[in-house]
Amino acid sequence: MVLKIRNVTKSYPGQTPETAVLRGVSLDLAAGSSLALTGDSGSGKSTLLHLAGALDQFDSGEIEIAGTRLSKLRDRQRAALRRRDVSLVFQQFNLIPSLRIRQNISLHARLGNRWDPDWGHVLVDRLGLTGLLDRYPEQLSGGQQQRVAIGRALALRPKLLLADEPTGNLDETASSAVMDLMLELVRESGAALFLVTHSNAIAGMLDQRLHLQLGQTV
């Protein structure tokens, strides 16, 4: 399993165990498979995604990424894990505005010492970014920026790809095109995809689907 989540709980200051944002969530995700996490606003979807990405710490339970238990890791080791094995795609794209598209795409892979120019070339070509490499993010449309974010995430050849409403800022047509492309490339890269979405249509495109309600899977 690339991702194992066992009985994880998480609460924010002021919350009681009964009102915790996550209450005993468990799931498994194998290499090359994809999982859509749906749920209402405030159900804890993004929190679970952040925990799965070693971005935040949980109160109890355990999360394993590619066999590494997160509860035992210190801040520096969690950062190293993210650098090496985990990629993220966000709704807001979160590109680095001061870097050109070429640099944005390669940044994560180079930080993790996993940059493969040939694979990068394939991604750029498939994502239709060839003529945009010397531009800055602010010079691109929303759809183009999201394709850059996907390219950056996949350039690492991560074991686990996390995506939080990756097409939430795009219109329906662009959204569908971007999702098709992302799923295709995820399959080619062999990564496991864990995706948070509100959209039933997008959730239906993935292998598995899990619904989160009041901090618990249903």
Place this chain on the structure above:
Amino acid sequence: MIRSALSAILSHWRRHPLQLATLMAGLALATGLWSAVQAINGEARASYARAAEQLGTTAADRLAPEGGTITLQQYASLRRSGWQLTPVLEGTVRFKRQSFDIMGIDLLSHPLVPALAEAAEQDSVPALDALLPPGRFFAHPETARMLAAAQSEHPITETDRLPPGVLIADISLASRLLRQPDSLSYLLILPDQVSGLTPLQHLAPGLIRIPARSAAADTARLTDSFHLNLTAFGLLSFAVGLFIVQGTISLSLEQRRGMIRTLRGLGVPMRVLVVLLAAELAVVALISGTAGLAGGYLVAAALLPDVQATLAGLYGAAVDGSLGLRLEWVLSGLAMACSGTFLAGAQALYDLWRMPLLAAPAPQARGQQAIRSHKAAACAGALCILAGIAIIALFQGLLAGFVFLSGLMLGAALVLPLLIATGLRIGARLSTRPFTEWLWADTRAQLPGMSLALMALLLALATNIGVGTMVSSFRLTFIGWLDQRLAAEVYVTAVSDQQGTRLTQWLEDQGITVLPIRRSEIRYKGAPLRVYGVADDETYRLNWPLLEALPGVWDRVAAGEALLVNEQFARRHDLSPGLSLALAPDWELTIAGIYSDYGNPNGQVITSLAALLDREPDIPNRQFGLRLPAEDVPEIVSSIREVFEIPRENIVDQAGIKARSLSIFDRTFTITSALNLLTLGVAGFAMLTSLLTLWSQRLPQLAPVWAMGLSRRQLAGAEILRSLLLAAFTAVLALPLGLVLAWALLAVINVEAFGWKLPMHLFPGDWLRLILLALLAAAVAAALPARRLSRLDPAELLKVFANER
């Protein structure tokens, strides 16, 4: 509506208290340093005006000789022709090695008489007592105390209606003490004159009429350059402080764009919003301005003693010791705070005014927009520099010098962001590692938010380098000059002329070369001029610090046909070797050379002792320089004291004088060093406030990199590294700017302000120290944001991705 809108606008500060504190601190600092300088200047100018008024020189015109002095015969002749004139004889008298300025007046006709009579009455002394032997002095209580310690022959009447530092006496006593029985310095033209008199220019064509106001403003005029220097420093500090204010106001308005858009959408007119924001700024300006004034008052009070020492040392101008609280100072300080605030906020308010109702709250200019704004600023900067160069090429004088410096400094500050951005771009190109590539690019992205603080740092560093180089060059030159000028091993002052004669004889019997130091004081074009007579001795030929000279200069001086003039006198009157100078109508000599004479506010000339004694045989013969082997100094000093009972303080060895001179020199520049450090402190604070106010904008840029696997500690380290990088770039660019500033101070400003030009020396060690200090300030400024980042809750970074910010 207005109350609700105001409440919404002000709610911003509840969420950003640090920003408010930064704004107020920046404004208080800017106002404080400016007000401190103004308080010092105001106090000094008030002192000059008070002194002039107390000496009775504000009400009457003066009749002064072009050169030399006025004879009693000339005075009597003018009086006989019906003019109501009163004579004045000025000079310097010494009692026990202590010098006092003396003003001899006619105690029956001078405008000061009523005040002196009142003082005498309070002292229970008959009004005419001062006219009778041995003669009485009138002096400010402070001066009277010093005089009483130095002499007891003449009684003293204290009166605080006289300025400190000057003795008033009847003209007969003054002429006796100055040994000028037939000389008058100038004549005051009394206000009530009968009509139909022959014009003075016909009766006395050799005398110049100097209007009352200009005569009274002598000291003020002499010290104008010093006060202008201080004002320039104050203005620089004010400008550096305003950089903080501008940055903070812009940020606060930018962060409120969303709120303002909402308020407009809810029906509040833009005009009302702008007025409310302006009112908010005015209140902040008044509160901060008041705090700044309080701080400025304390700084001024702390610096005033050093300013007094400087003014006394450089110009012989006395300034009262206490600092008054003047209404005009308070009002002008508050006006500066308000106008500075609106100047700093004008652009941001204007942008807000022009913001379309549906415009999205845009972040600060970055990317292409930032590059465009850098280029526009650089063009404006280049124009400023060119304008400054054009001014200095076309015009001369202190004001032109300051305009050149202002253009240069402002221009360099405006060009700075483009230069740094270019440097960062080159750095990014050269980097091969992803982390450094990101660091360079991210530093460039942060530049728009940091550029004002960096401009402030550039100005502060350049000023420190420039002024530091000027002061150190001056010090080095001064030490060299002291070595040349103070060639004699020992300086002795006899208690009387008779003792002086005996001492000379005794010393010559011991085989010691004695160099008499004898001088007379005349006036040249209304200003005092000291005429020294020197013996023809190898000491002068070998050591005297000549800047320019004709061939055979010392032979000509020794022959009594030529003289030497000091640099400031030569510059003031545009004199050069080969021209002639009339010290009196019948005494004209060729200028054979010009010598440096640092620290002396007055004109000075040197001629042959024999020639001087021919004209003025009675001038005192009490001071001597002695040439002897250094190892014999202690023995000779003790022998002189034993044989002649000369007080210890009347015998000073060369090292003692040098030490004293250097100590005066160092004290003179204490205020400069203090203002330098304060300006650098303000610039460091500007960096800190910029980093803190940018803090909230940094997270969206840092969170993605953190998510990609850089730890918070690494990011915190990057923050410090970024701050160091920017400070280092700025420091490297500040160095050439500082050197140009030093050149301008040495070659233009100093010549105009003090009358001497100094060679420029370079002090790489000082620059290195200063650059390290700037880097330390940058690291300290970044330490707080970096610490916050290293301890930041990941949930705060996650908000960036959750779009909750």
